[in-house]
Amino acid sequence: MASIDDSGGGGGHKKGPGVKKAKKLSTAVDMTPMVDLGFLLITFFIFTTTMSSPTTMQLYMPKDTDKDEDQNKAKESGALTIMLGKNNVVYYYEGQLLPDGSNFKTATFKDIRGIIIQKKKDVIAAHVHDAGCTKIQEEARIGNPKLNPPIPPDPNWKNACLDKDLVVVIKPDEDATYKNTIDILDEMAISAIKRYAMVDLFPAEKLLIQATEGK
């Protein structure tokens, strides 16, 4: 200890009555305030830190084109149209919308994944092999390392073209929120839908949504 011991001075002369004896000082410091401060700062940094870093989601939009031959024609059997209404309600129909609107159905965001998966199963079941299919299989077998991010060779390349007729058309209504739009695009990623498009509603569909929402 770094303190001077004054007791061993040979017991020399005695100090007078007014002279106080120097106390032996302890060098131990009370660390409690320091700990307090330390934890205060920790709390501050815990609250200000955002641990989850944001990610980004890719979206490719088609070029607006008026020419009919430029537009991708979707096979009717493989088409699923999903419309987003207000209050997180989803409407959908398969193939073409019937004139009487009888195949226009209502669903929720919880149900829609099951509907997409079911549609995919139906399309795969109805699949017929053709020349275009062989090309898709070949592309999947090789992969594409040049792209960013690169596409690795698919070990299941034989199945790569089974769902090639499946196309999901997403049509958000004016009352749909941005979250709904992102959620439905996310469903495409979750169910591995390769072909989907985001387009505007037809007037007939708008009327049906308005009728269902009771406006």
Added chain:
Amino acid sequence: MPSVKIPKKSTFVDMTPFVDVAFLILTFFIMATKFKPEEPVEIKTPNSVSTRELPESDALQVTFDSTGRVFFGVLSQKDQEKLAVIRHINDTRSLGLSEAEMKNFVRTPSIGVPFSGLKQLLSIPQEDQKNFKQPGIPLDTLGGELLYWIRDAVGTFSGKKLQYLIKGDNNAKYPAFKQVLIAFKKNEIFKFQMITMLEDAPAGSELSIIRNREKAASH
């Protein structure tokens, strides 16, 4: 009878290890914290399963909040590039900004005023801009003023690969998003990245099966 003497124990605890741990944790949090430049609006982005990382540089960011106000920002590590963007816009839109105001733009993370109000916004120091209520960049079905912001920024960065970020609020309506997309599309830009928060792919879904397979292959 001899009394049993209980030794007087000291209540003093050595706090040194405690302090050590506290400051170790403190150091960790100081290192892990990244202070973001203050945005004029708070945006709660939706979640997605996408795992792509957010670029920090060479990107244009369009933000829209729940009320449909639109903001525009340039993400660049170099102040010189940002300065070039505002110079270009100042020339093409003949805004008559002073040199100091253009320097202020470099420090401003995003702009949400019409061109007519830009001079007023940039005359306010960056620290005080949060008190200035920004009405948002005017938009319509033809792209509005956002169209010119994008065009001029892209023109300044010519030759560089830019990324286009869209950051929207959960409660924003679809038309706001659509109008932002139109402004990009009119500039022949069709590839976007939407800023989202990461969430896990639902168990049993096709995506989680694919991801597990890729993970197994890389090990």
